[in-house]
Amino acid sequence: MARIVQPAGQPAPTNAPNAPDAPASNDAAGQANFDAIIAKDSRVEPKDWMPEAYRRSLVRQISQHAHSEIIGMQPEANWITRAPSLKRKSILMAKVQDEAGHGLYLYSAAETLGTTRDDMMDALVAGKARYSSIFNYPTVTWADMGAIGWMVDGAAICNQVPLCRASYGPYGRAMVRVCKEESFHQRQGFEILLELAHGTPEQKAMAQDAVNRWYAPSLMMFGPPDDDSPNSKQSMAWNIKRFSNDELRSRFVGMLAEQVKVLGLTLPDSEIRFNEDTKKWEYGPLDWEEFKEVLAGRGPCNAQRLERRRSAHEDGAWVREAAAAYHDKQLAKQAAEQKAAA
């Protein structure tokens, strides 16, 4: 099992955070090299010159992704102590813990671009950074553990599998590890719903209610419609993003439409259909006003999620300071011993 026993307070290892030393962004040779990498659909590595806008865009995307993993722990951690069987408790604990691991991989990937985890965390707790809006909805029943795994982790997979080929090497490699675990999460969520759907009438109703509530928010995880997504074009030109928001959303709907039959449940959208002409899945209109409200901080749990992250971070400050102080003292002690021995 993964055992990360890196002492708190020490910076996570970074590959080559040479951003500050990188040549100026008007470096023509660097730009030519970068363009060649993108044209070949090859990988940009931390040591390579890259346009400032590319770096900024990646930092924004990767840090938002990392924050989403971390904030995303909360709605599910909400049920760890109440999980209705010990097996489910164990699977849920492992899942939420996996998400912490995903956050760690992603923060490390972002650090290779010259930012630090501390800075990213500070921005998050200050409410200055974004994370996926889906985590601002409450988990009110056990069935939400199933719906989140099946739909939210499922949407994450649809989004993230193409990111394994993202042009920035450390990001793509982090996504490979993340995607492996997300597919476990999705199966586990599906299994929770399957069990409920075949349980008592109350359990089945609980499952249907959760699917109804998480359906639209999970579709909105792919971001605004293509005609309202200003950053997508540039992101696709840089080989970071591979498919448009609507393309991915349509694939996701197709996956849900097939799998919901196995569950014996329904999706709360009567307009879902496979268009034989376009070979694409279609669905009914989504409430983008609600999406914008939640994004603007007016969702049901925005304040609660941020406050929990802030208090965990601030309550833990003395621990991180202690670990750093201890680490420094140990180094000083070693240095003194070496000096005495010399």
Next chain:
Amino acid sequence: MHGGGASLGDSSASATRITPGFALRPEDIALAAKQGTARPGADVAEYALRLGDDALILAQRLGHWISRAPELEEDVALGNIALDQLGHARSFLTYAGSAWGKSEDDLAYFRREPEFRSAHLFEQPNGDFAATIARQFIAASYQFPLYRELAKSSDPMLAAIAAKAVKEVDYHLDHSTQWVLRLAGGTEESRRRMDAGLKLMWPFVGELFEDDPLTAKVGDAGVVPSSLKEEFDRGTGAVLAEAGLDVSGHPMATGGGRQGRHSEYLGFILAEMQVLAREFPGASW
């Protein structure tokens, strides 16, 4: 790609939890009991119940830290320890329950407070990180020699569960030892908190090493609690000496957990843990 992305199959594993080859899953234990190849007598079952309850309640406490830890690495580390303890609990409870035709979930979710056998240490609130580390340091310093000795049990199933558990508790002991040293030797504040955490938790050391008629009756199948005390004192003594911490003045509390007399906290722990299962008795999850 329409019409099905992820395939749906076995979901009992997680990518971050690689099940080792010698793994003994609760499902295997239940199967062995059903087939009659391993079913404990009443005394051994009672003994396994104690071990299972300690681990279960500790896992329940530790699980609360996930998403609240001081550093992401500790969300992962405390999560690992909680998962290990929960795994041990499931094995011990499954084995114990097989004597009475009960499942791990019957025992975890449908027993009342006086029927639990956990020691008071494991029921203590998390407090701050230092209090949790103090509790964990005591727990691991007790469980490590316990499981090492239990791996030699005359009861093959207890021996097998303990042989797997001791490898994991070895890590728990290392984790908590490192943190005791770090907090004691870090800043003034962390030292004060570590000291306060030990003051809160140390009174519950005594109960762990008390012998009673059951520990005598199980004989070679179990481990005599008092026989572990010397090693516990030596191990914790060395760490505390290095950390410059003194616990000698802390009085021992009266226990009673093994007889079903618990701390004020257990009722709340059970209320939370059991609420959903009891809302739907007989349901499958």
